[in-house]
Amino acid sequence: MSDHAKGAGGTFKSYVIGFLLSVVLTLIPFWIVLGDVMDNTAWAVAIIFTLGAAQMLVHIHYFLHVTLKAEEGWQAMSLGLTVLLLVIVLAGSIWVMFNLDANMMPAHEQIERVRNLP
Amino acid sequence: MTDTSTDQPKEFFVIEDPHHGDDHEEHHENGTMLGFWIYLMSDCLIFGILFATYAVLGRNYAAGPAPVDLFDIEMILVATFALLFSSITYGFAVLRMEMDDLRGTVLWLIVTGLFGAGFLYLEIEEFKHLWHIGATPMASAFLSSFFILVGTHGLHVLGGSIWLLVLLAQLGQHGLTHENKRRVMCLSLFWHFLDLIWIGVFSLVYLTGVLL
Numbered sequence: 466m467s468d469h470a471k472g473a474g475g476t477f478k479s480y481v482i483g484f485l486l487s488v489v490l491t492l493i494p495f496w497i498v499l500g501d502v503m504d505n506t507a508w509a510v511a512i513i514f515t516l517g518a519a520q521m522l523v524h525i526h527y528f529l530h531v532t533l534k535a536e537e538g539w540q541a542m543s544l545g546l547t548v549l550l551l552v553i554v555l556a557g558s559i560w561v562m563f564n565l566d567a568n569m570m571p572a573h574e575q576i577e578r579v580r581n582l583p
Numbered sequence: 584m585t586d587t588s589t590d591q592p593k594e595f596f597v598i599e600d601p602h603h604g605d606d607h608e609e610h611h612e613n614g615t616m617l618g619f620w621i622y623l624m625s626d627c628l629i630f631g632i633l634f635a636t637y638a639v640l641g642r643n644y645a646a647g648p649a650p651v652d653l654f655d656i657e658m659i660l661v662a663t664f665a666l667l668f669s670s671i672t673y674g675f676a677v678l679r680m681e682m683d684d685l686r687g688t689v690l691w692l693i694v695t696g697l698f699g700a701g702f703l704y705l706e707i708e709e710f711k712h713l714w715h716i717g718a719t720p721m722a723s724a725f726l727s728s729f730f731i732l733v734g735t736h737g738l739h740v741l742g743g744s745i746w747l748l749v750l751l752a753q754l755g756q757h758g759l760t761h762e763n764k765r766r767v768m769c770l771s772l773f774w775h776f777l778d779l780i781w782i783g784v785f786s787l788v789y790l791t792g793v794l795l
Contacts, residue, residue, distance in 0.1 A: 480674035517786035
């Protein structure tokens, strides 16, 4: 079963480190929102997303044990491909749809304009 | 030349075939683990598309309630920690399993299941509350995309919990056999993966939703 242990790749210490890092990375964003500590909303959102991404990396490393060598590299490669697809889908959708929102005038403004015509 | 080549193919096939004993099992297991990992990646794409949908539609309230009117962040914090605790207790179960400690494995898996059940309870209560005050998926595009994203994650946790119960029954019947160890490792990946998705949910839907 030593093969099994190698495959899992976790020790008590690594699980606890991952857990403590996750606790910190969870508490900070919740504290930002619950404590209402930041005036600048854009910065607060940026911090929340950065810490969220950091916690995802912590989980991938300490809990899912993804390494470049596991499964002869296929595990990391499939993860890389998935992340690439996600970036394309997410960034593409948000980019296109926000442009659409910006270029389309809201309906009520158009109605107001028509009503106010001489 | 032809005489030697008639003997050669046999040896060739023997070398190509999986090796006997532990090596054979290890090959088989790696195949299963990699296959399960690829399933998780395809699941990840489903969640990615649901995240994209929410990112696009999440601001369209249709004159209905907005996140700040609906979400109870303290409750989400409790749910987040329930899931995080269940992740670490599952890790402990895997560590006990590696020591061939059946009792420890089962106990930590039960603790994991209880945290998972606590998470599900909080989510069901939240959905019931939203439904009660009229914030149904039909109310706005924001709520449609909210329910499909959070609901899909909740269904995965429910599926994982049922799997956990089945696994406990299998462990009770057969103990820590090779197959059961592989199943525990597969569910481990699944469970940690769900916690990872939840990070995206609470960051994008709950925290950002309440701020903006």
